[in-house]
């Protein structure tokens with residue numbers, strides 16, 4: 001791995017197991033300050049497992065995670081929460097709490113043991129809600145929100161945490177296309193180092209500064225999105241034929257189709273084509 005003294009996040013040799021099964025096999029990764037780093041890969045590649053190590057939901061078996069040069073894995077929970085904040089893929093269920101209160105909870109990492117949030121904490125929470133376009137939801141019970149609304153509120157909570165590194169696991173889940181684009185542009189505009197697991201490779205191509213491709217728990221490629229999402233890699237890792245298409249000067253879109261037809265149920269009964277009499281006329285259309 002190339003060591004970058006300026007990197008905000010440096011992951012070295014990260015190995016993790018789930019239920020005793022090795023899932024990450026020595027992941028090396030870095031993100032520069034303010035960079036949006038997309039983590040992509042097929043289902044089961046280990047993206048969520050990697051991200052869970054970054055927000056301390058999972059203790060890796062070995063390896064290092066440095067945030068701003070400091071050892072994240074050695075930090076106490078509050079210190080760690082000031083360094084990384086997360087939007088987990090399966091956001092924990094919360095009910096009976098108003099949205100405003102949920103977002104203020106993001107300030108906990110900045111408060112003393114018995115300290116209650118002050119005016120500045122509430123102001124930061126309101127600003128975070130505004131950033132994700134969810135101010136109108138502030139007085140709602142979080143349990144009553146739609147999936148996309150809830151996703152935006154939990155993103156606001158992560159922003160209110162004011163971390164050095166933001167860890168977002170599939171933040172676009174449940175969001176309609178407009179809110180997906182708003183969320184990506186908002187994240188890019190924050191200037192916070194962000195690690196983003198994302199399935200939509202077209203959006204990853206356009207909105208991430210760099211991509212890391214995971215397959216079977218190992219990094220198989222990383223670099224600028226246009227260099228990474230090349231046909232050979234797309235075929236080998238994702239099983240698709242892909243091509244980058246210039247849609248306007250400097251703007252690429254990704255076109256994909258399966259390398260071979262998707263597996264379907266085996267045909268049953270007589271072959272309809274075989275029953276056609278060769279002399280039968282084609283129906284007129």
Ligand SMILES: Nc1ncnc2c1ncn2[C@@H]1O[C@H](COP(=O)(O)OP(=O)(O)OP(=O)(O)O)[C@@H](O)[C@H]1O
Pocket residue numbers: 018019021023041042043044045046047048049050
């Ligand atoms: N509790 C568990 N015990 C054993 N293996 C697990 C457990 N949880 C997940 N796995 C396996 O670990 C691997 C990585 O899972 P992970 O959720 O990190 O993948 P992912 O890349 O985020 O997938 P997806 O794109 O489907 O969300 C998968 O093969 C998954 O089946």
